[in-house]
Amino acid sequence: MTEARGSADPNGETHARYSPGTPCWVSLMVHGLAATQDFYGQLFGWEFQPGPQQLGPYVRALLDGREVAGIGQLPPDRHLPIAWTPYLASDDVDQTAETVRLCGGTLGVGPLDAAEAGRLAICSDPSGAVFGVWQATAHLGTGITGVPGTPAWNELLTFESANVAKFYKTVFGYEEKPVVSADFDYVTLHVGGRPVAGIHGVGNALPRDRGPHWMTYFEVADTDEALARLVELGGHVLMPTQDSAHGRVASVADPEGARFSLIQSPR
Template sequence: MTEARGSADLNADTHTRRTQGTPCWVSLMVHGMATTQEFYGELFGWEFQPGPHQLGPYVRALLDGQEVAGIGQLPPDRHLPIAWTPYLASDDVDQTAETVRMCGGTVGVGPLDADEAGRLAIGSDPSGAVFGIWQAAAHLGTSITGVPGTPAWNELLTFETESVAKFYGAVFGYEERPAAGPADFDYVTLHLDGHPVAGIHGVGTALPRDRGPHWMTYFEVADTDEALRHITDLGGHPLTPPHDSPHGRVATVTDPEGAMFSVIQSPR
């Protein structure tokens, strides 16, 4: 995570339709809905309301009455990786899905309608990393950011950035900006309208073999060290110890079902 948007940028226009390619929602599909809701409710203070059920039982997580994320139920016979998935805004999900296919990606789900909320598809880039596509109708996506318990950043961990960044640029129109750093530091920030919206980090052979390329969601917390203790008490597991970065204090963890995410405490 080399470049994150400030809270003012993140909060701008949260109640209007987002520019195509903007991360607008994060969703988690799990086997144990009740235990997962209990974990994130205790950790982030989320409350839950029923959501669209096109893909099975689904709830929307709310913070202070505003939507921040979604959690859905996997069918018992589906043994898919448990992972947070970012959804990228689209003006026309059917056209975006076709562009994904034309550029070497795949579309595994949809496009399909989610009640009156909007239209979605779930695809993967040429390296296999899964992401969602969301065409908003009644539901515009995450409506509060910049406070503890909300998504702060989305970052793709993959083998190398060059080819994957070209894919996302072709599909969503991102401007790519390489990050400053050592010659072997392979990081690209994706920009829309001059603002950074997501990152791609090429880590080569350091990518875990059991996970493959994947998107990582960062959630804002008030205190990273305290959050890590709380996560452990709730049945989650730390993957990296808390460490300071130019954008705050960060740690990477898993929830009780193994979904990986990061927590970040913004600099004070």
């Protein structure tokens, strides 16, 4: 993770419509929907309400009544990697999906309508990392950020940043800011001059069982306390807590193996 995001407002930042290319939602597809709701409900204080059912049973996670993430249930015969997937905003999901295909990406699902909420596609970039595209109508996306229990950052872990950054720049029109370092391969993606996501080239350090993938960071009040609670709830620690320029960070997995990170931003 790079680019400081600044101190969070204690009341969070509320969001209206997201600019194209900005991560606007995160969603998780699992086998045990009820158990996953219980895990994240206890970890982040989320409550849940039913969402569009086009892809099967699906709930939206709420924090103080505002939507922050989605969790759906995979069909029993679908053996896909369990992973948090960021959705990138688009004004025209059909056109974005076609650009993905023309630039060497793959269209996995859609484009299709999610009832009156919006229109979506699920794609993968040329390296195989999965992401979603969301064209909002009634559902604009994550309603609040900057407080514990909300998405704080999305970062692509891949083999090397340069080529895949060109793909995302062509599809979404990002401005890029590479980190110039002999031993750190990182590009920050900007929309309207604001950092919205990162691409981290880690070479052979990628987990062999996952390959390139997006990682969502969730804000917590205290990383060490959240880590202890996560373990009690059946989660797993992938990288113990460490201090960084952007806060106190740990990489973890939920009981079904979905990887994500916890971050306690500097106060």
